[in-house]
Each structure stands twice: as structure tokens, then as C-alpha cells.
Amino acid sequence: MLSEGRPRLASRRFGHQCQKRLRRCIIVFDEECFQGRRHEFTSECTNVMELGFETVRSLRVESGAWVGYEHASFQGQQFVLERGEYPQCDAFGGSNAYHIERLTSFRPIACANHRECRMTIFERENFLARKGELSDDYPSLQAMGWCNNEVGSLKVQSGA
Structure with missing residues (x-):
């Protein structure tokens, strides 16, 4: 991002307002390559269409991490947006497994209290069959007594 101690042109052009405010900031554009109308957010957006955007075509995450939703x-489909530039829609998803054609809502990722993380795993989809509760790191599910090599579904009660 920095070149010889100076921000790149895009950083100077898009980021100066966000950095003065909160620790989380995302700037969205209605055209690719940071063109067209733009809007700056420091909190969630439930629907960019309410702002007159058809969809987000490019974006720049100035600070914080965000979750984008189709x-x-x-x-x-949801995907994590970390600090950086996303000049086109296909840069949002980060994977060829699922092609993202639109970004319509997004919200910042809040810091989690990892000391109180708790998740329940289930053998089958839709939270059915045998279940097990996780509250720590487990390098092997079999070592904790989970006989199956797969998890069908899970619920996060707390934490990230």
C-alpha cells in the first residue's frame, strides 16, 4: 500500500475522510475500477439499492474487516472483505468456486471475545443426529470422541 512512505494515489483520493473517523471504513462505487457514484460507510448497510445503487461494482476497504452479502x-453468499482494493465484482469472492455477481449488503466484523467461544457441531444437516460442543481448539475431532470424519451442520452460540 505504501510506496516510499507515501500513500498511493487511490489512498489519498478515497481514504482521507474515513481515517479521521472510526476504525472501520468501507467505500463503495457503482462502477468498476472505483468509478461512478461512491458512498462511504462506517457501519452496516442492509441494502445499497436504497441509496440508488443497483449493486456495488468496486470497493475499497480502508479499515476494519467486513462481511459482504450477495x-x-x-x-x-457471504464473503470476507479485508483492507485493500477490490476493483471488480469477481475480486469480492476470492474463489472461482462461486462467482459473485453482486454485492447488495455488508457489515463490519465485530471483535469477538475468544475466551467465550462456543459452537455445537451436528452429524447431519439441519442440526440433526448426534451433536458435540466445542469451546476450544481441537486438532482432531476423533480425539475428542467424534467418530465421524464429517460435520453435517453447526451452530455458533458465541464468539467468532
Whole structure:
């Protein structure tokens, strides 16, 4: 991001306002390569269409980590957006396994209290069959008594 101690042009052009405010900031554009209309956020957005955007075509995460969602109200495919530039939609997903065509809602990732993490894993989909509770790191599920090599579904009660 920095070249010889100076921010790149994009950083000077897009980021100066965000850095003065909160620790989380994302700037979205309605055209690729940071063109067109732009809007700056320091908190969640449930639907960019309410701002007159059809979808987000490019974005820049100035600070914090964010979760982007394909549909409004935090629905659909989700993906993590870390600090950096995302000049096109296909840069959002980060994987060729699922092609992202739109970004309609997003929210910052809040810091979690990892001392109080708790998750329940289930043998089958839809939270069915045998279950086990995790509250620490487990390098091997079999070592903790989980006989199956797969987890069908899970619920996060607390933590990240």
C-alpha cells in the first residue's frame, strides 16, 4: 500500500475522510475500477439499492474487516472483505468456486471475545443426529470422541 512512505494515489483520493473517523471504513462505487457514484460507510448497510445503487461494482476497504452479502438484509453468499482494493465484482469472492455477481449488503466484523467461544457441531444437516460442543481448539475431532470424519451442520452460540 505504501510506496516510499507515501500513500498511493487511490489512498489519498478515497481514504482521507474515513481515517479521521472510526476504525472501520468501507467505500463503495457503482462502477468498476472505483468509478461512478461512491458512498462511504462506517457501519452496516442492509441494502445499497436504497441509496440508488443497483449493486456495488468496486470497493475499497480502508479499515476494519467486513462481511459482504450477495443479497439485501445480509442474505445469500457471504464473503470476507479485508483492507485493500477490490476493483471488480469477481475480486469480492476470492474463489472461482462461486462467482459473485453482486454485492447488495455488508457489515463490519465485530471483535469477538475468544475466551467465550462456543459452537455445537451436528452429524447431519439441519442440526440433526448426534451433536458435540466445542469451546476450544481441537486438532482432531476423533480425539475428542467424534467418530465421524464429517460435520453435517453447526451452530455458533458465541464468539467468532
